[in-house]
Amino acid sequence: MNTIHNSPLTNRVKIGACEVGGNDFCLIAGPCSLESLEHFQNVAHRVKSLGAVALRGGMFKLRTSPESFQGLGKEAYSIARQVKQEVQLPFISEVTDPRHIGDMLDLVDAFQVGSRNMYNYSLLKELGSTDKPILLKRGFSALIKEWLLAADYIVKGGNDQVILCERGIRSFETATRNTFDINAVSYIKRYSSFPIVADPSHGTGDSRLVVDVALAAVAAGCDGLLIEVHPNPSQALSDGFQALDYAALEDLTTQLNLLLPVFGKRLGDR
Numbered sequence: 001m002n003t004i005h006n007s008p009l010t011n012r013v014k015i016g017a018c019e020v021g022g023n024d025f026c027l028i029a030g031p032c033s034l035e036s037l038e039h040f041q042n043v044a045h046r047v048k049s050l051g052a053v054a055l056r057g058g059m060f061k062l063r064t065s066p067e068s069f070q071g072l073g074k075e076a077y078s079i080a081r082q083v084k085q086e087v088q089l090p091f092i093s094e095v096t097d098p099r100h101i102g103d104m105l106d107l108v109d110a111f112q113v114g115s116r117n118m119y120n121y122s123l124l125k126e127l128g129s130t131d132k133p134i135l136l137k138r139g140f141s142a143l144i145k146e147w148l149l150a151a152d153y154i155v156k157g158g159n160d161q162v163i164l165c166e167r168g169i170r171s172f173e174t175a176t177r178n179t180f181d182i183n184a185v186s187y188i189k190r191y192s193s194f195p196i197v198a199d200p201s202h203g204t205g206d207s208r209l210v211v212d213v214a215l216a217a218v219a220a221g222c223d224g225l226l227i228e229v230h231p232n233p234s235q236a237l238s239d240g241f242q243a244l245d246y247a248a249l250e251d252l253t254t255q256l257n258l259l260l261p262v263f264g265k266r267l268g269d270r
């Protein structure tokens, strides 16, 4: 079947074996933060068995309050290295500071730029000189135009492996943490050459809404999903209210397997 959404101009960016922007649909899943070796091992094995093609997990967390858990920091490097090796999945993690790029280069398969750093042009320029895919989240108050220009900073630095990530924006609405901008997903597919991944975890801030909004983003044409998962969300050190437990992740993959073929896509292989 011919796909409705895939622009022939979409760049394809490889994360491991999965080609983001092609007919493979990339499910990237994992905890908001790495919490301990046992925790990350547990999540990594489960998300792999439930269809994830890449593993997410924050080591450095930019939290609104300085009192909140800030991530394990450099202590997380050895945990990530061990789990990645064991589970054999590509690993994507947020880089919050240009000084960490060197350390993280041989650890991550893709760098995530968080919403709060979309405007950090010195970070973007530095990432432009690496050869790793960059998942560039939209600033929560950024215009689509500003987001695309931020992507151009990376491309201009010599790295065209940019994947955009819609993660919700601030609006007048307070019932949900953010307002997931479904228009942005369609807009990026129609008017840009960048692949786009949807993050309904931050986009809604509510685990009960994540699957619904994920499926809506698939219908709008996204190339993949970034999903926060935790074995016991109420105990999570960050963002537990929006984390899927394993049963909910299984529900999501079941529904993805039904919906993706409608759009000529399928869950990517590892």
Ligand code: PEP
Pocket: 032, 058, 062, 113, 114, 115, 116, 137, 167, 202
């Ligand atoms: C995250 O992915 O855990 C994160 C901090 O996301 P954002 O930058 O979109 O808030």
Ligand code: MN
Pocket: 032, 202, 228, 238, 239
């Ligand atoms: Mn998070």
